[in-house]
Amino acid sequence: xxxxxxxxxxxxxxxxxxxxxxxxxxxxxxxxxxxxxxxxxxxxxxxxxxxxxxxxxxxxxxxxxxxxxxxxxxxxxxxxxxxxxxxxxxxxxxxxxxxxxxxxxxxxxxxxxxxxxxxxxxxxxxxxxxxxxxxxxxxxxxxxxxxxxxxxxxxxxxxxxxxxxxxxxxxxxxxxxxxxxxxxxxxxxxxxxxxxxxxxxxxxxxxxxxxxxxxxxxxxxxxxxxxxxxxxxxxxxxxxxxxxxxxxxxxxxxxxxxxxxxxxxxxxxxxxxxxxxxxxxxxxxxxxxxxxxxxxxxxxxxxxxxxxxxxxxxxxxxxxxxxxxxxxxxxxxxxxxxxxxxxxxxxxxxxxxxxxxxxxxxxxxxxxxxxxxxxxxxxxxxxxxxxxxxxxxxxxxxxxxxxxxxxxxxxxxxxxxxxxxxxxxxxxxxxxxxxxxxxxxxxxxxxxxxxxxxxxxxxxxxxxxxxxxxxxxxxxxxxxxxxxxxxxxxxxxxxxxxxxxxxxxxxxxxxxxxxxxxxxxxxxxxxxxxxxxxxxxxxxxxxxxxxxxxxxxxxxxxxxxxxxxxxxxxxxxxxxxxxxxxxxxxx
Amino acid sequence: xxxxxxxxxxxxxxxxxxxxxxxxxxxxxxxxxxxxxxxxxxxxxxxxxxxxxxxxxxxxxxxxxxxxxxxxxxxxxxxxxxxxxxxxxxxxxxxxxxxxxxxxxxxxxxxxxxxxxxxxxxxxxxxxxxxxxxxxxxxxxxxxxxxxxxxxxxxxxxxxxxxxxxxxxxxxxxxxxxxxxxxxxxxxxxxxxxxxxxxxxxxxxxxxxxxxxxxxxxxxxxxxxxxxxxxxxxxxxxxxxxxxxxxxxxxxxxxxxxxxxxxxxxxxxxxxxxxxxxx
Numbered sequence: 001x002x003x004x005x006x007x008x009x010x011x012x013x014x015x016x017x018x019x020x021x022x023x024x025x026x027x028x029x030x031x032x033x034x035x036x037x038x039x040x041x042x043x044x045x046x047x048x049x050x051x052x053x054x055x056x057x058x059x060x061x062x063x064x065x066x067x068x069x070x071x072x073x074x075x076x077x078x079x080x081x082x083x084x085x086x087x088x089x090x091x092x093x094x095x096x097x098x099x100x101x102x103x104x105x106x107x108x109x110x111x112x113x114x115x116x117x118x119x120x121x122x123x124x125x126x127x128x129x130x131x132x133x134x135x136x137x138x139x140x141x142x143x144x145x146x147x148x149x150x151x152x153x154x155x156x157x158x159x160x161x162x163x164x165x166x167x168x169x170x171x172x173x174x175x176x177x178x179x180x181x182x183x184x185x186x187x188x189x190x191x192x193x194x195x196x197x198x199x200x201x202x203x204x205x206x207x208x209x210x211x212x213x214x215x216x217x218x219x220x221x222x223x224x225x226x227x228x229x230x231x232x233x234x235x236x237x238x239x240x241x242x243x244x245x246x247x248x249x250x251x252x253x254x255x256x257x258x259x260x261x262x263x264x265x266x267x268x269x270x271x272x273x274x275x276x277x278x279x280x281x282x283x284x285x286x287x288x289x290x291x292x293x294x295x296x297x298x299x300x301x302x303x304x305x306x307x308x309x310x311x312x313x314x315x316x317x318x319x320x321x322x323x324x325x326x327x328x329x330x331x332x333x334x335x336x337x338x339x340x341x342x343x344x345x346x347x348x349x350x351x352x353x354x355x356x357x358x359x360x361x362x363x364x365x366x367x368x369x370x371x372x373x374x375x376x377x378x379x380x381x382x383x384x385x386x387x388x389x390x391x392x393x394x395x396x397x398x399x400x401x402x403x404x405x406x407x408x409x410x411x412x413x414x415x416x417x418x419x420x421x422x423x424x425x426x427x428x429x430x431x432x433x434x435x436x437x438x439x440x441x442x443x444x445x446x447x448x449x450x451x452x453x454x455x456x457x458x459x460x461x462x463x464x465x466x467x468x469x470x471x472x473x474x475x476x477x478x479x480x481x482x483x484x485x486x487x488x489x490x491x492x493x494x495x496x497x498x499x500x501x502x503x504x505x506x507x508x509x510x511x512x513x514x515x516x517x518x519x520x521x522x523x524x525x526x527x528x529x530x531x532x533x534x535x536x537x538x539x540x541x542x543x544x545x546x547x548x549x550x551x552x553x554x555x556x557x558x559x560x561x562x563x564x565x566x567x568x569x570x571x572x573x574x575x576x577x578x579x580x581x582x583x584x585x586x587x
Numbered sequence: 588x589x590x591x592x593x594x595x596x597x598x599x600x601x602x603x604x605x606x607x608x609x610x611x612x613x614x615x616x617x618x619x620x621x622x623x624x625x626x627x628x629x630x631x632x633x634x635x636x637x638x639x640x641x642x643x644x645x646x647x648x649x650x651x652x653x654x655x656x657x658x659x660x661x662x663x664x665x666x667x668x669x670x671x672x673x674x675x676x677x678x679x680x681x682x683x684x685x686x687x688x689x690x691x692x693x694x695x696x697x698x699x700x701x702x703x704x705x706x707x708x709x710x711x712x713x714x715x716x717x718x719x720x721x722x723x724x725x726x727x728x729x730x731x732x733x734x735x736x737x738x739x740x741x742x743x744x745x746x747x748x749x750x751x752x753x754x755x756x757x758x759x760x761x762x763x764x765x766x767x768x769x770x771x772x773x774x775x776x777x778x779x780x781x782x783x784x785x786x787x788x789x790x791x792x793x794x795x796x797x798x799x800x801x802x803x804x805x806x807x808x809x810x811x812x813x814x815x816x817x818x819x820x821x822x823x824x825x826x827x828x829x830x831x832x833x834x835x836x837x838x839x840x841x842x843x844x845x846x847x848x849x850x851x852x853x854x855x856x857x858x859x860x861x862x863x864x865x866x
Contacts, residue, residue: 320762320763339765344765347764352763361757362775362779363779373764377764377765377766
């Protein structure tokens, strides 16, 4: 056999429950295998078992794991210690949590090589700098002198790859390494990973829930569901001709289809209208000059990366954060800025649904209490009438009415998110603000929530402000889309307007960074062009905030003047000096 | 209800059950002890002082020839009752103030917190001694002293819990809904901090038993002819050289009471969370 890593009949049990059952696969030397599945499918458990490790409470109950000529599961503690971090290395999901904040990067990166006696400190540092360079990190010679808090999430993730590769391991395990990153960062990290792993000639196991990412990285794919292998085959075959029903479900959920009917155009009177809004925390400004309208029954999608001010916008509209200037009008009436000045009716008509249902539902209350409270509070419903209405609402979100007596502790993530939504619906609002409501859910569950939202909109005529970092999700539900970058509204327009070529350079980057569901996409993208040289930005001028990253910036214009709002041929409004945005054309 | 209690007891670990038995025993003795006492606790009934274990006096006699068992049964009332009342006052005050700080504007929080910090910075034992020495010992004063000494600790723990809970998304949702401060404090925050606070209440009870026993040992606690467990130890201190039961038994009594409460509360918090899930 020429396989390098081989797993046969692997069983892992937690207490009396089998969480991984009879899993087997093999990887040729230098191959990349992806383990893909939803949360709870056992993908991380299998990845850990490759290092002979079972998490607390779990036990490897049977099977063999062979890496090279070593039978991993028969090794004793000393043998495993020599293996881990040396022959087999691991890259975790959150690099920010994996680095020790009190030590310099270089001390941590060279540690595996020095501890395992691979090389002395000097040689290890030279190797580390070479790895930094091949991972396309900025300032490879001096970045090791910094502390973890001085670096971004994407940089830390690449540094963690350097730490994993420094011993020249035979097998590298990447456990959801880009899941916590913004999509524009993810593409760079993926490219760096792919190149570095190939240069090392290492065999790799890539754990992920994202099919599109896996398509870029893997030669072979193992699809897992509930601890069992559903499908195992070459990447191209699994992606293009999936044999298994479950794989097809995953593929369908990975790229949500348009779920919503078209909302009404701008002809109707606006329900929510925001003009010239500025807001911030203390002296730190976050949102700058936001203008938007949502018509009754329409959906506005707000998209941007983490820290772009998406959630802050929802907080301002809800009244939790009074804006420093500008106005928020609802149904033609200007809303008081602070929550304490709004009346019950104004609170009722705008409801906010949080991203994380685990923290948004009070663990001390039952499902019936949670949904019943807005009924009692806004509508004075009590006793049998309230019980009946709770049952109706549970039916509306497609949960059994018997759930009303349960606490939310034992429910699944998708059920909790539905209850989170039902609480908002109980108020009979006109506008629901959904803050990343599908982000914490598995793709299949998230797609079901999107369907539900679209159905509710159709039946109840609700308007949504739908916040997400994922452009595919926003396109599936929104009528209008607004792109936020660093608190400025860089592009606004109808959903269709985003199909046009002329768009804001940031929008272009955002859309272009979403991996497509086919192998080879990453190679086609090529490296991003280096931004053209500009002059020293003019002091005190209110310049475009995307300027430092923009590949289309114009020296003498972008670095001197405040960008104007202008229409594009596609009908959108962009905040840019170039009317054609990120497309070739006479400037 | 009986069934629920039985499953609850069954789910306790062994140490928890031992603790529960000890606590129940002491509660029983505190309530019914005086009725069970074979002799009048103040009467000189034995022929000998510091007598050993005999059939007539199962726990021996004290330095004046009084029956130790009877004195112990009558004294449990003071130690358990007083400490229970003081712990209740301390924990309730602390929790209530903490809830107020969590839902009030910042200046209220600052005001209350700094006031409590001031109280904490006064050495508690010295404060108790001074108060008792100045005003003279009485049951209400002992209650007050123990409560003042121990409520700042309860407040600090409750406040850190409440302030964290007040940032939770479900509290933000309630705020957005337009709920009042009282609803948020009592319905959204309090149920999620009640279990840690119960554990804290148990600890505080133990501390107060020890404080009161200590004060009594110094002669500043419960005054003769009444006696709590601490004063029983003090009275019979001269029997220490003879290893008289009169000094050993009350000391062991204090130990079983505090150890029992500790064992019980140590096995509680995990239970509390699971119970909350079932309710």
